[in-house]
Amino acid sequence: MSANFRVALKKVVDHSYDIVIGETLFNSLIEDLKRGIVENVSKYAIITDSKVEALYGQALQEQLIQNGFHAELFSFPAGEKSKTRETKAQLEDQLLSRSYGRDCCIIAIGGGAVTDLAGFLAGTFGRGVPSLNYATTLLAAADASIGGKTGVNTPVATNLIGVFHQPQKVYIDLATWRTLPIREFRSGLAETIKHACIADAGFFEFLERNMDKVVTTEGELVLDREVCERIALHNCEIKYGVVEKDELESNLRQVLNLGHTAGRALEALSGYDLLHGEAIAIGLVIQVQLAERLGYVTSDQAKRVIALLQKAGLPTEIPVTITDRMLIDKMYTDKKVRKGRIRFVFQEGIGSMKRFEDGSYSTPVEEQVLTELLYKIRQ
Structure with a gap:
């Protein structure tokens, strides 16, 4: 004798939100x-890191308090090394000790590490509270603050622990880019170039023509406002075009991982001495040369991708301290791995992505093929 009761939970959820770009x-x-x-909120938790706290976090808290809002500031040590489960737990304990509950809102102000970590916290705290993202870096503006993917790093791999949690709104403050160290700004350019490779040949050509209007090869920030606005807008449009069709990364959204199979592995193997964008730049080089070998791009197209990364001042060579064996072993921890096989997404030419016969945007690459390519790259 048994009984059966069906729990019907069908519902339509609107996760739409606005992105504002300005100064x-x-x-x-x-x-x-x-x-x-945000509705039914009585207090606001500003989450930031130790660098942004002094630059913008404290000022935002003061303005919120001046306008009658209950707001407190919570920060963690700056850097990808701090984007961990342990840091998240510490922040959660701090919020709980200050009597934060389900009637709070998380305001993440900072770069990608901040929006990733604060978004994960917002997605789980009280089983989910609203959040706002205030992006202060090009990397956050181009990638991390948009799309709802949140997470933390582990000793095994980056971003394997997390949730999808969409913000209520995203603010991209171009004025904050002027306070970025040159390496941090260039790091964001890697994700920008990635977006152009994925979906917009015209944007790629725009970057080729105008890279020196935002940063010089000598390491000087120029930051022409019109060019910066177009970069920010195109990043949002391209990422939105993908996320709108595949919010939870069932297939299409994998294209946003272009360059990330090798890039995330390099980032972790360097002990995060390589910034995220620096690692992704090298990952893009590995991807495009592999794509050339497999016939998805021409030799000229591969050279253009590498040349644009170099024009942005990004690294394009694998660090000598990381062996091919180390890199391949670490790639086995990538989220796209299925049945013990490393998978890549590939650009097809410049401005579009390769879709395979089974409809997938990722495909397995045999270890022997990777070994031969990495050997060739280092010559």
Whole structure:
């Protein structure tokens, strides 16, 4: 004798949100809060890192308090090394000790590590509380603050632990780019170039023509406003075009991992001495040369991708301290691995992605093929 009861939970959820691009957007954020962009919130937790805390975090907290909001600041040591489960737990304990509950809102202000970590925290705290992202780096503007993927790193691999949690709104403050160290800005350019490779040949050509209007090969930030606005807007448009069709990364969204199979492995193997974008730049080089070998891009197209990365001042060679064996072993921890086989996504030419016969945007690559390519790259 048994009984059966069906739990019917079908529902339609609207995860839409706005992205605003401009300069000095604190007033815009505060006006949105006054208009009730997040409902039933009595207190705000500003999550940031030790660098951004002094630059922008404290100022945002002061303005929120001046406008009658209950806001407190919580920070963690800057850097990808701090984007861990342990840091998340520490922040959660701090929030709980300050009596934060389900009536709070998380405001993440900073770069990709901050929006990744704070977004994960918001997605699980109280089983999910609303969050806002205020991006202060090109990397966050191009990638991390948009799309709802959140997570932390582990000793095994990057970003394997996390949740999908969409923000209520994203603010991309171009003025904050002026305070970025040159390496941090270039790191964001890697994700920008990746987006152009994925979906927009015209944007790729725009970057080829205008890279020296944002950064010089000598290491000087130029930051032409019109060019920066176009870079920010195109990054959002391209990522939105993918996320809209595949919010939970069932297939298409894998294309956003272009360069990441090798890139994330390099980032972890370097002990995060390589910035995320620096590692992704090298990963893009490995991907495009492998794509050339497999016939998905021409030799000229591969050279253009590598040349643009170099024009942005990004590394394009595998560090000598990381052996081919180390790199291949670490690639086995990538999220796309299925049945013990390393998988890559590939660009097809410049501005489009290769889709395979089974409909997938990723495909297994045999270890022997990778070994031969890595040997060739190092020559």
